[in-house]
Amino acid sequence: MKRLISILLGGGLFGYGLAWSGMARPEVVLSFLQLRDLGLLLVMAAALAVTTIGFRLAPRLRQTTLLGLPFSHEVKPMLAGTVPGAVIFGMGWGLSGLCPGAAVASIGIGNGPVLIGLAGMLVGAYLQGVLAEGRPKLQG
Amino acid sequence: MGFPFPNGVTSYLYGGLFLGLGLMVMYLTLGVKAGASSVLSSTLTYVTPLKAERSSRDWRLLFALAMVLGAWLYAATHQSFFVTAVGWWRLALGGLLVGFGTRLSSGCTSGHGICGVASFSRASLLAVAVFMAVAIVTARVVLLLGVTP
Structure with missing residues (x-):
């Protein structure tokens, strides 16, 4: 139950912030990428101010999380796909103005057409998964 | 302003x-x-x-x-x-590339851009620099080709 409330609060704040920042609107993201309004940099800076301090401070103040779980100390490693994936993501982001989080939040602001983009993302993630894990066998 | x-x-x-x-x-x-x-x-x-x-x-x-x-x-x-005015084909094709690319790269604007950078991951810093640069070039090219908004 505490877990459920935490996820609803965390996801809720994340989505609320995405809507408030305007990033749930592809047009606002595109206006950044076309270098007409650099607001996206402020969004990232404000979010980073919170997480950079928080990710460091929390494990120093407590052994475990408020729910008694271990803190992740994940630092994303450099992998063969890191840069090629970023190139492909950048092309898609520049074409559509959509990234995964903003697209999910965009449903909440009533942006029906974003479902087309999310469907595309699931197909893209599926294709990447098949390439990475080998063609999945439908039979057991 | x-x-x-x-x-x-x-x-x-x-x-x-x-x-x-x-x-x-x-x-x-x-x-x-x-x-x-x-x-x-x-x-x-x-x-x-x-x-x-x-x-x-x-x-x-x-x-x-x-x-x-x-x-x-x-x-x-x-x-x-x-409701966005970005055309359906841009959402569909862009979405496809976003889905494939973010999973290949193990992160997106929030995963690399916020969580990864906040964890001082060098891979994330590089990924952010690359996807921002590519996205800016792509968006400018799309704009120059007269595709709006």
């Missing part, structure tokens, strides 16, 4: 602050750095034999549903509902 912030700075700063607080709630409770793009892979494990992110699929899907609710709450309380 003109360039670089023709629409002011307030909504960007408060939006980013709340977005960061949402990620902090996830870190302070579940202990996870909750980048968004993993939900694509994790949700696929419900309906395909793929295995990536399977163990986190329940909380990630719930997290995404909560994001929809949070965004709805903002739009409903600020009369801020919105």
Whole structure:
């Protein structure tokens, strides 16, 4: 139950912030990428101010999380796909103005057409998964 | 106010602050750095034999549903509902590339851009520099080709 409330609060704040920042609107993201309004940099800076301090401070103040779980100390490693994936993501982001989080939040602001983009993302993630894990066998 | 912030700075700063607080709630409770793009892979494990992110699929899907609710709450309380004019083929093709690219790169704007950079990951810093540069060039080219908005 505490877990459920935490996820609803965390996801809720994340989505609320995405809507408030305007990033749930592809047009606002595109206006950044076309270098007409650099607001996206402020969004990232404000979010980073919170997480950079928080990710460091929390494990120093407590052994475990408020729910008694271990803190992740994940630092994303450099992998063969890191840069090629970023190139492909950048092309898609520049074409559509959509990234995964903003697209999910965009449903909440009533942006029906974003479902087309999310469907595309699931197909893209599926294709990447098949390439990475080998063609999945439908039979057991 | 003109360039670089023709629409002011307030909504960007408060939006980013709340977005960061949402990620902090996830870190302070579940202990996870909750980048968004993993939900694509994790949700696929419900309906395909793929295995990536399977163990986190329940909380990630719930997290995404909560994001929809949070965004709805903002739009409903600020009369801020919105339907994009970006064409369907750009959403479809762009989405496909975003889904493939973020999973290949193991991160997106939130996973690399916020969680990864906040963890001082060199891979994330490089990924952010690359996807920002490529996206800016792509968006400018699309604009120059006369595709609007």
